Amino acid sequence: MEIFALFDCIISPACLLSQATGGLKIGMLLFLVASGLTLVFGVLGVINFAHGALYMLGAYFSWQVMTLTGHFGLSVILGSLGVGIFGLLFERTLISRIYNAELLVQILLCYSVVLILDDLVMIIWGDEFLSSVGVPEVFQVPPLFIFDAIIPPFHLAIIGMSFIVGIILWFIMTKTRFGRLVRAAAVNPKMLEALGININFIRAGVFMLGSFLAGLGGALAASVGSVVSGMGNSIIIESFIVTVIGGMGSISGAFLASLIIGMARSFGAVAMPLFTDGLMFLIMVLVLVIRPQGLMGNKKK
Amino acid sequence: MELLKVQNLNAFYGNSQVLFDMNINITKNNIIALLGRNGAGKSSTFKAITGLIHVNSGSILLKGKELIKQATSKRALLGIGYVPEDRQVFPEHTVEENLDLGKKNSSEGKNNWPIDKVWDTFPILVQLKNRMAGQLSGGEQQMLSIARTLVGNPEILLLDEPSEGLAPIIVEDIAVILKNLKKLGVTILLAEQNMHFCLEVAEEAIIIDRGRSVWNGSLKDLQKDTKTRDKYLAI
Numbered sequence: 001m002e003i004f005a006l007f008d009c010i011i012s013p014a015c016l017l018s019q020a021t022g023g024l025k026i027g028m029l030l031f032l033v034a035s036g037l038t039l040v041f042g043v044l045g046v047i048n049f050a051h052g053a054l055y056m057l058g059a060y061f062s063w064q065v066m067t068l069t070g071h072f073g074l075s076v077i078l079g080s081l082g083v084g085i086f087g088l089l090f091e092r093t094l095i096s097r098i099y100n101a102e103l104l105v106q107i108l109l110c111y112s113v114v115l116i117l118d119d120l121v122m123i124i125w126g127d128e129f130l131s132s133v134g135v136p137e138v139f140q141v142p143p144l145f146i147f148d149a150i151i152p153p154f155h156l157a158i159i160g161m162s163f164i165v166g167i168i169l170w171f172i173m174t175k176t177r178f179g180r181l182v183r184a185a186a187v188n189p190k191m192l193e194a195l196g197i198n199i200n201f202i203r204a205g206v207f208m209l210g211s212f213l214a215g216l217g218g219a220l221a222a223s224v225g226s227v228v229s230g231m232g233n234s235i236i237i238e239s240f241i242v243t244v245i246g247g248m249g250s251i252s253g254a255f256l257a258s259l260i261i262g263m264a265r266s267f268g269a270v271a272m273p274l275f276t277d278g279l280m281f282l283i284m285v286l287v288l289v290i291r292p293q294g295l296m297g298n299k300k301k
Numbered sequence: 302m303e304l305l306k307v308q309n310l311n312a313f314y315g316n317s318q319v320l321f322d323m324n325i326n327i328t329k330n331n332i333i334a335l336l337g338r339n340g341a342g343k344s345s346t347f348k349a350i351t352g353l354i355h356v357n358s359g360s361i362l363l364k365g366k367e368l369i370k371q372a373t374s375k376r377a378l379l380g381i382g383y384v385p386e387d388r389q390v391f392p393e394h395t396v397e398e399n400l401d402l403g404k405k406n407s408s409e410g411k412n413n414w415p416i417d418k419v420w421d422t423f424p425i426l427v428q429l430k431n432r433m434a435g436q437l438s439g440g441e442q443q444m445l446s447i448a449r450t451l452v453g454n455p456e457i458l459l460l461d462e463p464s465e466g467l468a469p470i471i472v473e474d475i476a477v478i479l480k481n482l483k484k485l486g487v488t489i490l491l492a493e494q495n496m497h498f499c500l501e502v503a504e505e506a507i508i509i510d511r512g513r514s515v516w517n518g519s520l521k522d523l524q525k526d527t528k529t530r531d532k533y534l535a536i
Contacts (some may be wrong), residue, residue: 180398184391191389194351195403196377246468 006271017149019266024100025155027262029217032240033235034254035169035237036213042249043186043206046095047103049110051231051239054116054211058083059227060121072136072223079219080212087211091204099203114232122229130227133182146264158220165216166255173251182206193220241280245287256295302365304329304488305350305457312349319345321512323359327457327490332483334491334499334506334520336534340511343492344386347459350385352376363456364408379529380408382455386462386492388446392435396426399434399449407454414452422481423448425474440471444478451487458482464498476501496534500524503508508533 009015025274037051062079094113098106139154173179184192185202193199217235242261246253261280268276287294305327312320320342327333337343348354350361350372361368368376376485377383391399400419406412420427423444429437434445443463450458463479464472472495479502493499498522499506508516508523510533516523525530 050468177401180394180402184394184402187391187393188389190353190373191385191391192402193373194353194377194383194385195449196374197402198372198374 002271002273003117003224006267008238009267009270010155012245013147014149015270017147018151019270020147020263021151021155021159023263023266024159024259025262027259028159028166029220029243030235030238030261031255031258032162032165032220033214033217034246034258035166035251036210036217036238037236037239038243038246038249038251038254039182039213040210041243042251043182044095044099044144044203046099046106047110048095048210049107049236050090050113051210051214052234052236053114054087054214054232055218055221055235056121056227056229056232057086057117058215059222060125060130060218061215062219062222063125063133063227066222072133076216076219076223079222080216083215083218084208084212087214088204088208091207095207096200096203115255118229124230125227127229132222132226135223141282152226158224161220166212169213169251178205181217236282241284245284245294247294250294250296250298253294253296303362303469304364305490306360306362307346307350308360308445310349311357312345312359313355313357314345317374318357319354319512320349323349323506323512324514325490327488329488330381330483330486331505332479332489332491332503333421335496335509336496336499336506336523337489337509338349338491338534339494341509341533343459345512346509347383347385347461347490347492349417350376350459351381360485361451362470377453377455378405380454380456382450382453383458384446384450384458384463386465388439388442390434390437390442390449392433392444394434395431396429396434396437396445397431399445400490402452403449403451405453408456411454413454416452419448419452422451422485438471440467443467443471443475447478451479451482451488456488458487459492460489461492462494463491464493464495472498496524 033051033055037048040046040048058079061082061267062075065078066075069075082114089112094109098109135154139157141153144151144153173183181192181197181202185199189199238261242254242257245260246257260283264279264283269280272279303326305325307323307325309319310323311318323346335343335346345354349356352371356369359369363380366379368379368381371379391402394402425441425444426448429441434442437445447460447463463475467475476498479489483502490505491499504520506517506520506523507514508529515533516529
């Protein structure tokens with residue numbers, strides 16, 4: 001372990017700032033995906049193993065729109081909306097049939113969908129890495145130098161965009177009627193039905209929103225990395241870790257945990273480059289031992 | 302014509318039958334007490350009417366409309382207003398938000414419960430508006446639960462043991478509110494074990510025993526009829 005390297009980094013403004021920005025970027029992208037996962041679990045009670053595959057679809061969709069139109073903004077919007085609509089169909093045709101099924105059945109169904117989608121995208125787009133959509137022109141400028149730290153403006157844009165999405169999500173959940181309904185459905189769906197609310201609309205809406213968030217994460221990821229079948233498999237594991245650390249079903253918990261994981265990955269790469277994945281799991285293990293319900297999770301009822 | 306007509310209703314909890322050929326007739330603008338011992342089937346009757354438990358056969362007519370095949374939410378939209386025994390307020394929503402969740406127009410598209418009327422009828426809720434429902438006392442939660450169902454403009458209120466677990470002084474507050482609701486023309490089917498509470502607010506009663514309706518008539522008659530009371534209500 002290179003503990004001195006970490007110390008050197010922390011006392012150097014350049015290293016500190018660039019690692020912190022990198023951590024923020026990783027964390028905020030992760031938050032987009034994990035918030036969708038935790039939202040779906042909190043309201044529908046389904047652990048959506050196919051969430052990573054939706055992320056992958058977002059990347060492919062936006063790559064396709066970018067290739068056709070060359071418009072970055074359009075590719076992100078249409079890519080994530082496309083995944084939202086795909087999620088709606090997925091929920092109505094398959095997920096809605098397994099709400100009362102055993103956990104194993106739910107996981108098997110979702111996992112099957114992952115394998116099917118992984119193959120489908122290979123049939124449609126080929127089995128080779130597609131090069132990244134690329135940074136939009138406005139951001140094709142020299143990086144910023146702040147305290148000698150090299151900071152690509154596009155990374156700041158990704159952080160900013162994700163942050164805004166987080167705020168919009170918070171606003172929807174706390175200030176709108178849809179958000180109130182969603183929170184109520186997570187606590188007591190039967191009572192909500194007895195008050196005249198069709199719970200199927202809420203479930204479909206939540207799944208669509210969750211899919212949209214996964215798609216948005218994928219669409220943004222396609223602009224900084226390559227696109228390939230199976231690319232959702234690592235993000236789903238990280239999203240699960242975030243969900244467990246933050247507390248299953250808690251969006252604010254997912255935010256906090258995403259930042260922790262982002263920073264752990266970024267600074268972990270300096271301090272213990274061979275143990276960055278291990279570090280993530282270590283944090284999860286510690287949280288599970290000390291606070292099993294997660295940082296912001298409710299105690300089991 | 303009856304507002305609510307339940308005929309030969311047979312309902313199940315899983316595999317065990319809880320209602321046997323249940324019959325209930327309710328006319329408008331009235332409070333009817335649904336009496337019976339603990340476990341007689343009062344809550345099951347309500348859950349069968351709201352669609353929360355499985356009904357095997359029979360008929361539930363609300364204003365002549367058959368509800369038996371409708372989903373729970375659809376029944377609520379048609380006018381079934383259910384206030385569950387354990388209140389089931391949403392604990393992490395404020396009082397105002399709880400009311401908002403229950404808000405809907407009547408099946409005829411009318412709103413007889415603008416928010417000002419709610420505050421007038423349940424004055425205790427005014428100062429609790431922004432409080433989380435989970436922090437309210439049992440009596441306050443009961444008021445909120447009733448108000449939350451009323452703002453959905455139901456045709457009939459199925460009120461399950463509102464006095465349960467509350468201090469006598471709070472039960473008195475609830476009785477006052479129910480009498481006010483009666484004056485406002487709200488139809489209530491009131492499940493209770495507390496006969497004194499019923500005498501205060503209702504005139505008619507239905508007795509159910511082991512999942513069957515066994516007696517109906519005026520509460521005053523029932524008060525004199527010790528034989529029926531001993532048979533079906535004495536513990």
